[in-house]
Amino acid sequence: MTGETLQIGLAGLGTVGTGVYETLCRNHDLLEARTQIPFAVKRVAVRSLARKRDVEIDPALLTDNWQELVDDPEIDIIIELIGGTEEAYRLVKAALLAHKPVVTGNKALLAEFGSELFQLSAETTTPLYFEASCGGGIPIIQSLQNSLVCNYVRRITGIINGTSNYILSSMERKGMTYEDALAAAQRKGYAEADPTLDVNGWDAAHKALILAMLAYGTPVSTENISVYGIDRITATDFRFAKELGYNIKLLVVIRHHADKDALELRVQPSFVSRKHLLSSVYGVFNAIAVHGDIVGETIFYGRGAGKNPTASAVIGDVMLAMRECRHPENHSGFHPYTKRLKVLPQEETVTPYYVRFLVQDRPGVIAVIAAELAKYDIGISGTMSSPRKGGDGGEGTCDLVFLLHACPWGKLCEALRALHVHESINPHPAVFRIETLNEEA
Amino acid sequence: MTGETLQIGLAGLGTVGTGVYETLCRNHDLLEARTQIPFAVKRVAVRSLARKRDVEIDPALLTDNWQELVDDPEIDIIIELIGGTEEAYRLVKAALLAHKPVVTGNKALLAEFGSELFQLSAETTTPLYFEASCGGGIPIIQSLQNSLVCNYVRRITGIINGTSNYILSSMERKGMTYEDALAAAQRKGYAEADPTLDVNGWDAAHKALILAMLAYGTPVSTENISVYGIDRITATDFRFAKELGYNIKLLVVIRHHADKDALELRVQPSFVSRKHLLSSVYGVFNAIAVHGDIVGETIFYGRGAGKNPTASAVIGDVMLAMRECRHPENHSGFHPYTKRLKVLPQEETVTPYYVRFLVQDRPGVIAVIAAELAKYDIGISGTMSSPRKGGDGGEGTCDLVFLLHACPWGKLCEALRALHVHESINPHPAVFRIETLNEEA
Numbered sequence: 053m054t055g056e057t058l059q060i061g062l063a064g065l066g067t068v069g070t071g072v073y074e075t076l077c078r079n080h081d082l083l084e085a086r087t088q089i090p091f092a093v094k095r096v097a098v099r100s101l102a103r104k105r106d107v108e109i110d111p112a113l114l115t116d117n118w119q120e121l122v123d124d125p126e127i128d129i130i131i132e133l134i135g136g137t138e139e140a141y142r143l144v145k146a147a148l149l150a151h152k153p154v155v156t157g158n159k160a161l162l163a164e165f166g167s168e169l170f171q172l173s174a175e176t177t178t179p180l181y182f183e184a185s186c187g188g189g190i191p192i193i194q195s196l197q198n199s200l201v202c203n204y205v206r207r208i209t210g211i212i213n214g215t216s217n218y219i220l221s222s223m224e225r226k227g228m229t230y231e232d233a234l235a236a237a238q239r240k241g242y243a244e245a246d247p248t249l250d251v252n253g254w255d256a257a258h259k260a261l262i263l264a265m266l267a268y269g270t271p272v273s274t275e276n277i278s279v280y281g282i283d284r285i286t287a288t289d290f291r292f293a294k295e296l297g298y299n300i301k302l303l304v305v306i307r308h309h310a311d312k313d314a315l316e317l318r319v320q321p322s323f324v325s326r327k328h329l330l331s332s333v334y335g336v337f338n339a340i341a342v343h344g345d346i347v348g349e350t351i352f353y354g355r356g357a358g359k360n361p362t363a364s365a366v367i368g369d370v371m372l373a374m375r376e377c378r379h380p381e382n383h384s385g386f387h388p389y390t391k392r393l394k395v396l397p398q399e400e401t402v403t404p405y406y407v408r409f410l411v412q413d414r415p416g417v418i419a420v421i422a423a424e425l426a427k428y429d430i431g432i433s434g435t436m437s438s439p440r441k442g443g444d445g446g447e448g449t450c451d452l453v454f455l456l457h458a459c460p461w462g463k464l465c466e467a468l469r470a471l472h473v474h475e476s477i478n479p480h481p482a483v484f485r486i487e488t489l490n491e492e493a
Numbered sequence: 494m495t496g497e498t499l500q501i502g503l504a505g506l507g508t509v510g511t512g513v514y515e516t517l518c519r520n521h522d523l524l525e526a527r528t529q530i531p532f533a534v535k536r537v538a539v540r541s542l543a544r545k546r547d548v549e550i551d552p553a554l555l556t557d558n559w560q561e562l563v564d565d566p567e568i569d570i571i572i573e574l575i576g577g578t579e580e581a582y583r584l585v586k587a588a589l590l591a592h593k594p595v596v597t598g599n600k601a602l603l604a605e606f607g608s609e610l611f612q613l614s615a616e617t618t619t620p621l622y623f624e625a626s627c628g629g630g631i632p633i634i635q636s637l638q639n640s641l642v643c644n645y646v647r648r649i650t651g652i653i654n655g656t657s658n659y660i661l662s663s664m665e666r667k668g669m670t671y672e673d674a675l676a677a678a679q680r681k682g683y684a685e686a687d688p689t690l691d692v693n694g695w696d697a698a699h700k701a702l703i704l705a706m707l708a709y710g711t712p713v714s715t716e717n718i719s720v721y722g723i724d725r726i727t728a729t730d731f732r733f734a735k736e737l738g739y740n741i742k743l744l745v746v747i748r749h750h751a752d753k754d755a756l757e758l759r760v761q762p763s764f765v766s767r768k769h770l771l772s773s774v775y776g777v778f779n780a781i782a783v784h785g786d787i788v789g790e791t792i793f794y795g796r797g798a799g800k801n802p803t804a805s806a807v808i809g810d811v812m813l814a815m816r817e818c819r820h821p822e823n824h825s826g827f828h829p830y831t832k833r834l835k836v837l838p839q840e841e842t843v844t845p846y847y848v849r850f851l852v853q854d855r856p857g858v859i860a861v862i863a864a865e866l867a868k869y870d871i872g873i874s875g876t877m878s879s880p881r882k883g884g885d886g887g888e889g890t891c892d893l894v895f896l897l898h899a900c901p902w903g904k905l906c907e908a909l910r911a912l913h914v915h916e917s918i919n920p921h922p923a924v925f926r927i928e929t930l931n932e933e934a
Contacts, residue, residue, distance in 0.1 A: 075787050079643050085830040086642055183640060189788035191632070191640030199624060199632030199809035201527055202520050329773055329794065339792075346516050347630035347805035350795035351780075353770065354788060364788035368640035389526040 058374050059094040061121030061152075063143055064133030068157060068184070069096075070107045071363030072131060076370075083367070089374045095121050097134075122146045129373045131366060132156040141165045148178045153377050155369040157184025157362055163258040167271050179376060181369035186259040187212055187338050189361030190354040191368065196266045196342070197386035203344025205267035208306040209489055212259045214336035214356040215243045215250035216282045216302045220321070221334045224290050224299060230283060242336055252281035253302065253319040260304040260319060263340075268308065269388030270315055270395075278398040280320035289408060289482050292436070292453050296406070298323040299331040303487060314396040323406050323486040329353075330489065341489070399462025404433070404486040406455055407468070412476035413450035420474055421454065428467040431457035455486070499815050500535040502562030502593075504584055505574030509598060509625070510537075511548045512804030513572060517811075524808070530815045536562050538575075563587045570814045572807060573597040582606045589619045594818050596810040598625025598803055604699040608712050620817060622810035627700040628653055628779050630802030631795040632809065637707045637783070638827035644785025646708040649747040650930055653700045655777035655797040656684045656691035657723045657743045661762070662775040665731050665740060671724060683777055693722035694743065694760040701745040701760060704781075709749065710829030711756055711836075719839040721761035730849060730923050733877070733894050737847070739764040740772040744928060755837040764847050764927040770794075771930065782930070840903025845874070845927040847896055848909070853917035854891035861915055862895065869908040872898035896927070 062073060076083070076093055084090055096109065097118035118134070121127055122143070130147040132154055134140050140161045147154045148169070156162075162169070162185055173180040183193040187210075196205075211217050215237060222233035234251065237243035249255045257279045264272050282302050293300050301324045307316040324331040329351055333339040338356025343349050355361035411417045418435060425432060438451035456464070464483070472479045503514060517524070517534055525531055537550065538559035559575070562568055563584070571588040573595055575581050581602045588595045589610070597603075603610070603626055614621040624634040628651075637646075652658050656678060663674035675692065678684035690696045698720045705713050723743050734741050742765045748757040765772040770792055774780040779797025784790050796802035852858045859876060866873060879892035897905070905924070913920045 071787075075643055079645065079787070082645060082830050083643055086828055088828050189641075189785075189791060191636045191791075194635065194640050195632045198813055199635050200630075200805065201812050202516055202524055202805055202808040204520065204523060329770060332770055332773055344630075344805065346512075346520070346801045346808075348796045348802055349778075350630060350632075350793075352791075352793060354791035360787045361789055364641065364643055364785065367643040367787075371642045372639055387527055387529050389523050 055089065057090040057092050058128045058377070059092060059126050060370065061095045061097070061124065061127040061130045062093055062133070063097040063118045063121060063130060064135065065096055065098045065105065065107070066133065066135065067359045068362045068366065069133040070105070071359035072133065072366050073109065074107055075360070075363050075367055083371065087371050087374060091374060094127055095124060097121055118143050119146070122150050122152065127152065128377055129153050129155065129370060131370060132158060133366070137161050137164050141169075144169055144180070145172060148172050148176050148180065151176055151178050153179045153181070153373040155181045155366055155373055157182065157366055159185040159255070159258040159262060163261050163274065166262070166265065179373060181373055182262070183369045184362050184365035186262050187340055187352065188214070188354065188356040188358060189364045190338060190340065190352045190356065191365070192263070192340050192352050193266065194368070195352065196263070200342060200344055200347055200350070201386070203346045204308070205342060205344055206308055207343040208263050208267060208304070208340065209330065209487065210263070210304045210338070210340035211301050211330060211333050212304055212338050212340060212356060213250055213253075213256040213302055214338055215247060216256070217333065217338070218242045218336045219251065220282060220285070220300060220302065223285065223287065225334070227287055229287060230285060251283050253279040256302060256304050257319045260306060260317060263304070264306050264315065264317055266386070266388055267306065268315055268393055269390030270393045272315070272317055272395055276317070276395040278318040278320070282321050284482070285321055286482065288438070288451055289484065292406070292408065292451075293323055295436075296455070297326050298486070299326055300324070300484065301330060301333070303330075305487065308393070309396060312396065313391070313393055315393045316396045316401050318398065318401065321484060323484050324489065328489045399460060399465070401461050402458050403488065404456055404458045405464060406453060406484045406486055408482040409452045409454070410478035410481070411450055411452050413448055414476060417476055418452065421452070421471065421477065424470050425454070425456070425467055427470070428463050430459045430463060430467055433457055496530065498531040498533050499569045499818070500533060500567050501811065502536045502538070502565065502568040502571045503534055503574070504538040504559045504562055504571060505576065506537055506539045506546065506548070507574065507576065508800045509803045509807065510574040511546070512800035513574065513807050514550065515548055516801070516804050516808055524812065528812050528815060532815060535568055536565060538562055540575075559584050560587070563591050563593065568593065569818055570594050570596065570811060572811060573599060574807070578602050578605050582610075585610055585621070586613060589613050589617050589621065592617055592619050594620045594622070594814040596622045596807055596814055598623065598807055600626040600696070600699040600703060604702050604715065607703070607706065620814060622814055623703070624810045625803050625806035627703050628781055628793065629655070629795065629797040629799060630805045631779060631781065631793045631797065632806070633704070633781050633793050634707065635809070636793065637704070641783065641785055641788055641791070642827070644787045645749070646783060646785055647749055648784040649704050649708060649745070649781065650771065650928065651704070651745045651779070651781035652742050652771060652774050653745055653779050653781060653797060654691055654694075654697040654743055655779055656688060657697070658774065658779070659683045659777045660692065661723060661726070661741060661743065664726065664728065666775070668728060670728060671726060692724050694720040697743060697745050698760045701747060701758060704745070705747050705756065705758055707827070707829055708747065709756060709834055710831030711834045713756070713758055713836055717758070717836040719759040719761070723762050725923070726762055727923070729879070729892055730925065733847070733849065734764055736877075737896070738767050739927070740767055741765070741925065742771060742774070744771075746928065749834070750837060753837065754832070754834055756834045757837045757842050759839065759842065762925060764925050765930065769930045840901060840906070842902050843899050844929065845897055845899045846905060847894065847925045847927055849923040850893045850895070851919035851922070852891055852893050854889055855917060858893065858917055862893070862912065862918065865912050866895070866897070866908055868911070869904050871900045871904065871908055874898055
């Protein structure tokens, strides 16, 4: 053991905060043995002192004023797990100004105030750690900052929302409807009472912004990212996807277009080939594929949320903070490499597509669609129709799937709009991108 | 940028050394921007100055005497990539004694001299980095040391030899024989002219010893580890495996038995359920599953060998060394947690099994085998026989597969020996462990 006992201030004793406190107690000897640094949790800030808690904790440690943690000269490191953005922002700012390294897992905070807080961290030479903000227990942040540091990142593709992946898994494996799968996720505690941010893609989008910032140094505002959720996916699309050799996953795609000095950044349910590992990531698990120019393809897989996996990531950061806090100027500070990339407008992003039209089951409909696509110079790689009688529209209708060659999203939208005039074609087809992911082994 | 230019000495300009040198040159601006530390390669030690090289390098940088790197007071960090063990040992020892941090990817060196070198590293407060020694470009070492630091590791299961995984992939996907698959791997440059260490499991075993040392602090000598290679696997076993829902992979298994204060450590081709991601790792890719008490299951996937992926890992360590070398006492030194575990004798390790007997195709053989297994209290969960006429032994023979409930390896061996007296049963059945890996999502 070396030096004085390092004192930790923990702000927030919700689910993750409790996991962090419990683990710091339960695995205390392990951590001291591995780091050779003695440490203790000195103070824990909570919203309400009166609230009954699931964790045994000395009431003398508790305070309902986080400012006490910042002001306490004996506290060396602060863990921010209070959630939300406004108060968390004030806490992190105050801690950095007091030269106390901060560990946070607050992705919404970083999406909203990241640029400012990272700048403050640099100005005060006080590190800000955020492994837990993306991918739960998966060490994606430290890997991008350290092990993969020599790589120009060509592409990041990830499943980084456990709730939606759990819902999609239930739909695929058990044939459940979206509504039933969501209800089941809520019963299991994998979805909040209000699941909006999880199922509409924005939780994944917040994490994508953090990954893009690390990989490219390009701060992307939330207006520049194209985000679609999973709430309109049907069992019919899962059936077709399976038949075609795909699975449907809510994917984050970040791709560097060197020729255009541009970044593609989008979140949407996509068709993923069953030959790629990402297609086999089930339940609440997350996986992030990072393709670097030197390392090739790497994938990081694990529990993307939950009390203990997230606590594992937080504590990994805390131990790093402990090692570094005696010499903050020696901090493993990672400075994102910035080349001022523009964000590629969604209309210009190019992939192949799966489009399922609900049509009147009569001769000539395929010809109409094919002719319209040809006008827009969009190639067709295959078509198939529902084997059963009657499409999602009932008797007399039919599901007609078109697989399209790669073309810009904007062009596809134009072609689909042009089809609106045809009465026999429902004007709201189901459209999925088909992601090109494979690297040949 | 902060401080003086850090000077790197590179020893070894083989495949990986060339990849490191090229990447340090090509991605130099990226690395300086991300680390904010200016650096240069000051000197490169090679075996022969006369040899023609694939890489453009100023001849003034070259020396055929690595001692010059150690003696040069301006060199801050030394990269050891000369391979072998004797000379590499002398080099690393000399560098640590000269207080120059060392980055190495030499697993054979660590397997043979690791204990001594890590002790010297501690005594001299001079870090020794070794990310590239296991899993090529996969950041498994830094993840175990940092991000996952709070976890008691329950189990590590990995595919960590790319050559044998390439061979097994060819056998499974293309129906090739072992000999043809090996020849194809050699033509592609994925197997050495002498592939012994790769296909007999010992390369994977060396890496397993490093992982076990990190996770448990238990130095395991090579005599205590049970190692089987892939050279006796046949197409017949791949066919049965597929039918039963498994794939065959050369697996490293490290498992902690808390109840016995013991470590299970073995390398062998195993049956892996097709529902587990490890079964879908193909070609030269590696994947390592780490199960921690807090984080649950995590998997790290990527290219396990080759010039550039390994260079990526080496450079990740070099950048860490650069950040830390101004304050070596602040090194992210990871001290394995030691609880003096004994190594579980192979005979006591317990799994379910697949056993394929080659037998004379006549009534009563199943009864004989079942009776013998019953004597040893080994349960049968299923049997099946080859659908075609004639087993691997030709006309009049038959492949008879028994799936056995979990039992100690020693007991299975006794039962199999007892069957030797039966003339209608070939005394060399194919035996595979069936690994229990799944964590429910």
